[in-house]
Amino acid sequence: MIYFDNSATTQILPGVLDTYNKVSQQIWGNPSSLHNFGEQAFNLLEQSRKQIADLLHVHADEIYFTSGGTEGDNWVIKGTAIEKREYGKHLITTSVEHAAVRNSMEQLKRLGYEITYLPVDDQGRISVADLKAAIRPDTTLVSIMAVNNEIGTIQPIKEAAELLKGYPKIHFHIDAVQGLGKGIQDLIFNDRVDFVAFSGHKFHAPRGTGFIYGRRGRRIAPLMNGGGQEKNQRSGTENLPGIAAMAKAIRLVLDKEPAAISEECQIKQLIIDHIAQFDKVVIFSKNDATFAPHILCFAIKGVRGETIVHAFEKYHIYISTTSACSSKDHDEAGTLNAMKVPENIATSAVRISLGDQNTLDEAKEFIKVFDQLYEEFDKLS
Amino acid sequence: MHYTEIMVRYGELSTKGKNRQDFIRQLGRNVRAVLHQFPAVKVHAQRDRLHVSLNGEDDKRVIKALQGVFGIETLYPSIRVEKDMATIKKTALEMATEQYHDGDTFKINTRRQDKHFEYHTNQINNMLGDYVLEGVPGITVDVKHPDIAIRVEIRMNGAFLSSETIHGAGGLPVGTGGRATMMLSGGIDSPVATYLAMKRGVKIDMIHFYSPPYTSEQALNKAKQLTSVLAQYSGNIQFIQVPFTEIQETIKEKVPEGYLMTIQRRMMLRIAAQITESRHCGGVFTGEALGQVASQTLESMRAINDVTTMPVLRPLVSMDKTEIIKISKDIATYDLSILPYEDCCTIFTPPAPKTRPNLERSRQFEGYIDVEGLMKKAIDHIQITDIKPGEDFLNQDVDAFAELL
Numbered sequence: 041m042i043y044f045d046n047s048a049t050t051q052i053l054p055g056v057l058d059t060y061n062k063v064s065q066q067i068w069g070n071p072s073s074l075h076n077f078g079e080q081a082f083n084l085l086e087q088s089r090k091q092i093a094d095l096l097h098v099h100a101d102e103i104y105f106t107s108g109g110t111e112g113d114n115w116v117i118k119g120t121a122i123e124k125r126e127y128g129k130h131l132i133t134t135s136v137e138h139a140a141v142r143n144s145m146e147q148l149k150r151l152g153y154e155i156t157y158l159p160v161d162d163q164g165r166i167s168v169a170d171l172k173a174a175i176r177p178d179t180t181l182v183s184i185m186a187v188n189n190e191i192g193t194i195q196p197i198k199e200a201a202e203l204l205k206g207y208p209k210i211h212f213h214i215d216a217v218q219g220l221g222k223g224i225q226d227l228i229f230n231d232r233v234d235f236v237a238f239s240g241h242k243f244h245a246p247r248g249t250g251f252i253y254g255r256r257g258r259r260i261a262p263l264m265n266g267g268g269q270e271k272n273q274r275s276g277t278e279n280l281p282g283i284a285a286m287a288k289a290i291r292l293v294l295d296k297e298p299a300a301i302s303e304e305c306q307i308k309q310l311i312i313d314h315i316a317q318f319d320k321v322v323i324f325s326k327n328d329a330t331f332a333p334h335i336l337c338f339a340i341k342g343v344r345g346e347t348i349v350h351a352f353e354k355y356h357i358y359i360s361t362t363s364a365c366s367s368k369d370h371d372e373a374g375t376l377n378a379m380k381v382p383e384n385i386a387t388s389a390v391r392i393s394l395g396d397q398n399t400l401d402e403a404k405e406f407i408k409v410f411d412q413l414y415e416e417f418d419k420l421s
Numbered sequence: 422m423h424y425t426e427i428m429v430r431y432g433e434l435s436t437k438g439k440n441r442q443d444f445i446r447q448l449g450r451n452v453r454a455v456l457h458q459f460p461a462v463k464v465h466a467q468r469d470r471l472h473v474s475l476n477g478e479d480d481k482r483v484i485k486a487l488q489g490v491f492g493i494e495t496l497y498p499s500i501r502v503e504k505d506m507a508t509i510k511k512t513a514l515e516m517a518t519e520q521y522h523d524g525d526t527f528k529i530n531t532r533r534q535d536k537h538f539e540y541h542t543n544q545i546n547n548m549l550g551d552y553v554l555e556g557v558p559g560i561t562v563d564v565k566h567p568d569i570a571i572r573v574e575i576r577m578n579g580a581f582l583s584s585e586t587i588h589g590a591g592g593l594p595v596g597t598g599g600r601a602t603m604m605l606s607g608g609i610d611s612p613v614a615t616y617l618a619m620k621r622g623v624k625i626d627m628i629h630f631y632s633p634p635y636t637s638e639q640a641l642n643k644a645k646q647l648t649s650v651l652a653q654y655s656g657n658i659q660f661i662q663v664p665f666t667e668i669q670e671t672i673k674e675k676v677p678e679g680y681l682m683t684i685q686r687r688m689m690l691r692i693a694a695q696i697t698e699s700r701h702c703g704g705v706f707t708g709e710a711l712g713q714v715a716s717q718t719l720e721s722m723r724a725i726n727d728v729t730t731m732p733v734l735r736p737l738v739s740m741d742k743t744e745i746i747k748i749s750k751d752i753a754t755y756d757l758s759i760l761p762y763e764d765c766c767t768i769f770t771p772p773a774p775k776t777r778p779n780l781e782r783s784r785q786f787e788g789y790i791d792v793e794g795l796m797k798k799a800i801d802h803i804q805i806t807d808i809k810p811g812e813d814f815l816n817q818d819v820d821a822f823a824e825l826l
Contacts, residue, residue, distance in 0.1 A: 059825045079639065083816045084825070091826050287826050 042357040042402045046242075047189055047218055047335060047393030053244040056289045060246055063281040071278050072267065085278055088287035095290055096229060098253055104270045105283050108250035109217035112237025113140040113183075115274070116213045116252060119260030120181045121148050127209070128178025129153045134166050134195070135378040136188055141215055142374075145183075160378050163330070164193035168203050181211045186219035186228050186236075190362040190375040190391060191324045192335025194224065201232035211235060211258060217242055221293040221396070222332045223301050234258045240282065245289035249282035293396065300396035304333040307394055307403040311336060314407045318414055322385055324376065334395065337362060337376075339388035343417045348390045351416075355409045360391045422519050424480040424498040426581065429471035429487065432494040432591050440597070445471075448492040448594040454656050455486050455810075484587060489654050491620050492597075493589030497572065501579045504538060506548065509580050513549045513571050514556040516584045526563035527553060531573040538575045545573060590620070595655040598622025601734070602661075602697045603706040604689065605629050607644045607762070610708030610737055612651060612754035613745050617736035618706045619655045626700060627658055627808075628693050630665040640762035645806065645814040647757050652810040654752070660806045663692055668795050675789040682774040683783050684790075686716050686725045692796055694729035696803070704732035710745065711738050720777040727780060757815075 043051070052060075063084065069075075071082040086100070093100040106112045121131065133145055135157040145155045156174045158166040171182065182204060184195050197214060204212050213235040216228050220243050228236055235258070240249030254260070254273075266275030293300075308327045315321045320341040325331050340348060345361040352359055362376065376386040392406075431448070449466030452473070456462045461476035462483060471493075475483060480498060487496055500516075502508045517527055531545040540548065549571070550562060560569075574581040598621050605611045605627045615625055629644045645660055652658045668688050676684045693705050709717045716725065726733055737745055749755040813819055 062825060076638070080818060083818055084822055087816065087819065087822050088826060284825055291826065 042398075042405060044392045044394060044398065044402075044406070045358045045360045046395035046398075047391065048360055049241050049247075050244045050395055051397070052241075052246055052285075053289060053292060055292065056244055056246070056285045059288045060281045060285040063284045067280065067284075071280065072269065081280055084284055085280055088284045091287045092251065092290055095294055096225060096253070098229060099256060101271075102253050102256060104252050104254055104274055105278060106237075106250045106252055106274060107248050107279070108241070109138075109215070109237055109239030110140040112217075112239070112250055112252040113138070113213075113215050114144045115263050116211070116235040116237060116254075116260060117141065117144040117181065117183060118148065118263060120211045120213070121153055122261035123259055124180040124211070128176075128180045130156070130176050130179045131181040131183070132156045132158065132171065132174050132179060133183040134158045134160065134185065136160050136164050136190070136193075136375040137183070137185055138189055138215060138217065141183055141185070160193075160375075162379055163326070164188050164191050164324075164375050164379050165330075166195060166200075168196055168199040171200055172203055175207060175210070179207070179210055181213060183213040183215065185215040185217075186224060187216070187222065187332040187335070188375055189218050189335075191337040192218075192332040193325075193375075194227070194330055194332060197227050197233075198230060201230040204232050211260070213237070218332060218335070220290070221297050221300065222334060223297060224332070229253070235260070240286040240289065243289055243293045245286035246282045249279060249286040251286070296396050301333045303396070303400070304394045304398070307398055307400055308333065308336050308392075310400065310403045311392065311406065315410060320414075320418070322388075324379075324381075324389065334393055336392040336394075337389055338392075339385050339390070340414070340417060341385060341388055343388055343420075345388055345390045348388075348413070348417075351413050352409065357406060357409060360393070362389050362391050422500070422515060425475055425501045426499045427473040427475065427480070427484065427487065428497040428499055428581070428583065429473060429493050429589070430495045430497070431470065432492055432589070433593070444492070444594055444597050447596045448490070451490055451492070451594050451596065451656065452487065455490055455653075456483065458486075459483055488587065488589055490594075491590050491592035491622065491654065492594035494591060496587040496589055497583040498585055498587065499572075499581045499583035501581050504535070504575060504580045506540065506545075509545075509573065509582065510549060510552045512582050513573065514553055516571055516582060517553045517557050517560065517569060520569045520584060521557050521560055522568075523559065525568040526561050526566070527569040527571065528562060528564045528567040529553070529571050529573060531575070533575045535575050535577050545575070549573065590654070592620035593622030595619050595622055596624050598624075600624045600626065600700075600702045601704045601706055602626045602628050602693060602700070602702050604693050604708070605644055605647065606708070607640060607647060607758065608708070609749050609755065609758040610710060610713075610745055612647050612708075612758060613748045613752070614706055614708040614736045615651050616654060616748065616752050616754075618734070619651070623706075625651075625655065625658060625706070626696075626702060627660045628663060628696060629660065630663050630689055630692075632664075632666040632669050635666065635669070637762055639760075639815070642814040643757060643760055643762055645808060645812075647754055648808045649810060649812040649814065650752070650754055650757065652808055652812075656810065658808050660808045661696060662804045662806070663696075663799050664802050665689070665799065668790075668799060671790050671795060676786045678771045679773065679775040680778060680783060680786045681771045682716055683721065683724050683778040684787050686721075687728050687783065687787060688792070688795070690725055690733070691728045691792070692799055694731040695796065695800060697731055704734050705729075706734045706736065708737055709735045710740055710742070713742065716774070718776050721775075724778040724780050724783040727783065760815075 067081050067084055069077040069081040071085045089103050090100045093103050149155050158170050160166055187194055211234045214228055216236045217239045219228055234255045236253040238251055241247045262273045264275045269275050322339045324337040445466050453464050459478040461478050463474040465472040502512050529546045529549045531542045533542045571584045601623050603615045603625045627648050631641050648658050648660050672684050697705050
């Protein structure tokens, strides 16, 4: 099997699963319990938090555990909207966000908030001039993804951060679900960012894990009220096995990061160089510092994306239409639409997303199969 | 920019006349102890300053470690280069460029120890000044109040350039002020008092009263953890734990409620004074601040202090709580201090302790218990732990967890 769909989810690492199992079986006390069995669980929870904070060069009290990326985005967006509703009801985001951001915004819209969606250029990137023009006195949140999940564009986070230094009251949120282990930590944890959302299963941790970074001194309203866990900001008994496993996964992923990026870039280049030779192929992702190394989006004109995915699947090669989360709806290729790619090409797009376990041999195998399939597709159209 | 040396300027110890040699020797020892974790570092304690050669060790970490050492007024991270004008110029320009912000002014301050060097002090000042003026667009000279002062020293063994000035912890080297004990509860105040005692050069032995099962193992570990944080400012600390359960239970049984607290405190101080005496220490430090709680009124202090002639020193006596909290945050004890474990001071607190206990009454009520016998028993069962800087007590599963994480 060749798994080229790592932006949809990743395989849990054996060592990470091992931690999950051991904690489930041995350290299953409730971190809130007074006795020392609970205390032990509490200590492991805090040590996991510290490890994550240290690896990301932030403070441990700035890490809040969640159930994943969707919760993180929902929390920061709605939490800001609630917390700052007296100061304004205008929120800014981009037109290429993941549904977790977009639909949170849409829900707020129905509740009377105003949302500005920033347009993007032909590479899926917003302009800081547009962002500046969109800011109003009643703007309370700017939410921008770090890496686009469909084509891999890295947004101009640094420039946006510089701009937002002039608007210190606005919360600046980054959806970094596709951004961990991709060599852009410095970009994400810039000196102006207030919140960042991460999802565990995108980097070899178990499902149902995630965390947000929340800068000291910035407040959002909790969405989960209850027993007061996570400093009363996110109640619910902590998913300790998942949290410890996630802390380990981050360590392992960041250990391998430079090697993994270099490998991913080579694989991506090999595939780009090959498929670019074919007339009907349109490539949307670049292989340079303006795109994440692991995502390659392309279309074969005249063939539906779904058809391409299923054709590869027969060879046990797993790729995706542009976003696994929405690929079963017909709201396909939101990013490509926002880039004003013609409808017939957008529906022909597929996404390869690499992970640190992929190899150049797999890429060569992919190319071989691609040639066969292309020939078949060519006959059809 | 990577520094190669750090010049350390002494604090007030340079004014200490005849004791000066001892002070410098002690500071040298303390600095070496703190820098033990950096094997390549060399420390030379000289008459007017202390010289640390990094030999490739991480400058930022060494500076951070030195900032915790009492007796140091300022640190000048420096770069040592060949005594060659071209190299000196290049390094000075790099320094100025790195520190320059729009509109900054600068000056060059040269000292020439090596009188055989080819240029005079003023010539060097001029040459370097010109070079920096040309190399950093926008920079101007201000010799009175420069934003950037580049210090150049031409010594026998090389040219040393520095411009940053980093403040040290001040105070006197720990060990030059004698030895004393500290009554450490685990709250916010006593660690701050310890820090201030150390700052005046005093070597501290910790005394901690614990009352199992009324106080938990966690409360004891918290006190040890606080000690390990404080040891970063002084080197290893002897932690003396005194079992206090029986004494508290006896007092509770025999003494009228309004005087429970006073008698308890008298017993603690009696024990502390005796331990202090037996360890040849010169006094007992406490974290008391006037008027903060019932036991900290003048009347109360008098009724408690009555049990000993040993000096009882209270560095926080006239500080506000907010000032104390600020220091505790600066010295990284605050977050530990507020962990919610019961300590022996809070557990037997009567609902309405006397804020103005009467001295005669206190003596009388104390007579209801077997002072000598109880004291002897407690002191016979003290346990002493040698606590190293940064040792971990609260989270002893760290190693087990390391495997999981």
